[in-house]
Amino acid sequence: MTANSLSARQRQHVFFTWSAQARARPLEIIDAERARFEVAGKGWVWDLESQVYNVNVGHKHAHVQARMIEQVEELPACAPSAALPIRAQLGELLVAHTGMAKAFLTTGGSEAVENAIKIARLVTGRTKILTRRSSYHGATLAVLEIAGDARKRPFEATMSAGLHIDDPYPARAPTPERASDWLESARELVAREGGETIAAILLEGFTGTNGMQHPPSDFWPGVRALCDEHGILLIDDEIFSGFGRTGRWFARERFGVEVDMMTLGKGLTSGYAPLAGVMVSEAIARRFDDEVLWCGLTHYAHPVSCAAAVGSIEVLEREGLPENAERVGRVLEQGFAGLSERHAMVVGQRGFGLMRALELDRSAQELVERAWELGVYLPSRGPMVWVCPPLCLREEEAETILGLLDQALARSSEGLQ
Ligand SMILES: Cc1ncc(COP(=O)(O)O)c(C=O)c1O
Structure with missing residues (x-):
């Protein structure tokens, strides 16, 4: 044909x-x-x-293919609630590479960000999510609504306006007297909205097709300090920039800041199977030891996708x-x-x-x-x-x-x- x-x-x-x-x-x-x-x-x-x-x-890597085939032969379909060796193994690898405590696994990146928002709301009891104006966090309704990306336009009439940090580029660099324009905007936005109403600030580890702008040097540390001051969670979206893409396992490592949650996708399986996820800190993980985590999906931690992720991470490590x-x-x-x-x-x-x-x-x-x-x-x-x-x-x-x-x-x- x-x-x-x-x-x-x-x-x-x-x-x-x-x-x-x-x-x-x-x-x-x-x-x-x-x-x-x-x-x-x-x-x-x-x-x-x-x-x-x-x-x-890279395409058609024999090791990732072999891992997936093994899992297809062993057990290709399984309930989301079940315990499986491949799920446990992936959890261990993710914790080792992210430095976070626990993973919630979804089928795609948008769902991962949606679940990070749900977790932020459950943990803080607050609703607002702040993002950068030049940002993309996925195509489903809740994440289109909060991000600045133009792809929300056809749906905007029924959405609340996003709460965006202004991020002109090139950014104005910080001086001893004055913060960068990005950080100033973040501080103003938090002051205007009221820190006690904000559940999370969500930032791409390094922004993708909305510009790949290098953040001013005070931005990540300044946002972390702002979050600490107001009890706001900081979420690092590494769906695009993660798994080695920027020359580090995760782009945020370049900015030296700890976060409360990370979202992962894309390079997690190198695209060999659909899988994404939310990594959470120890404090957030412990919160759900006794409280119900109101999150779940039919294809949660799909065994073949987990095998693709394990295979892909092994290749990133070994090579x-x-x-x-x-x-x-x-x-x-x-x-x-x-x-x-x-x-x-x-x-x-x-x-x-x-x-x-x-x-x-x-x-x-x-x-x-x-x-x-x-x-x-x-x-x-x-x-x-x-x-x-x-x-x-x-x-x-x-x-x-x-x-x-x-x-x-x-x-x-x-x-x-
Ligand atoms: C930073 C970021 N977050 C979220 C998403 C959404 O991921 P998905 O397309 O897998 O839903 C993307 C996709 O491009 C992305 O780049």
Whole structure:
């Protein structure tokens, strides 16, 4: 079946996400390996989106596949309430890597954030959740409502206005006399709403496609102090930035702040099966020793998903992929500096590890098309392109990609003259 006829067949009965259906142009992906995938009628392309920023260990890793197959053979379906070796093993790995006490496991990231909000409300008896204006925490109603992302617009009429910390970029850096603009905004918002009404402040460990802005140095410590002062919980959403993506296991490690809860997803299983979760502190975990935790799901801690997560974490550990992301990220950082010297349209770069962005002085559409012609799949939004390949990318492969982006930028500027 050709790509076009397959698309047409699927379009008839299965929706494509985030699209007007008639205009969706899906890729027909027929194979994948490490940091590339193969498209019918096109060939192999570099995957700079890691599918949807989740294939952290790389495509078709034999160890993750084997872990999943073992679990399929042993026990593929099981009640959410049951005790299973694979669930216990995953809990131990998550506690070891996050430094938190206990996990609540969900099927996707939005559900993880929803459950973190439920837990924050149960624990504090308060309702309000504060987020950054440039933030995304998922697509279900409660999380759309609290985040700043534009995808809430069609539903906004029935939602309460979010409570957002203003985060202009570049941020105004703190001085001895004055806090950064981000922290000032957080303090003003807490004062305006009343600290005693706020259950939690929810922040992405490092923001994804809403800009990859580097936070000012006083922001995370200042927000932690604000939370401590008012008994507000601090929730770190590591769904995008976790599991090695930024060159650390979790992006927050760069900012040196303890949190009360973390949400995990995407790279937790490297996308091999749906699984996400909420990690909670010891104090929150103990709270539910005797009180009921009013949270549950049919596919809670699905055994095959847990096996995918265990396999993926084992690969991250054994192959040192967070460290590799840091190393290869530096190759990209240097290469991007060269690109911005050679191409006037490249006006900036941001990011950590293999969670990076290039900023252009114009829409990135032309560059995306030229890169595609050269075998590079490059996600973009407005003038930003995101460079987030699987964490197994090798240094020499990064150099190859830099060469292709150099050519794509040259073609792109020619095309526009
Ligand atoms: C920071 C963050 N939180 C939450 C989500 C929602 O996760 P999911 O799409 O698995 O529901 C995402 C997804 O992109 C995300 O990047």
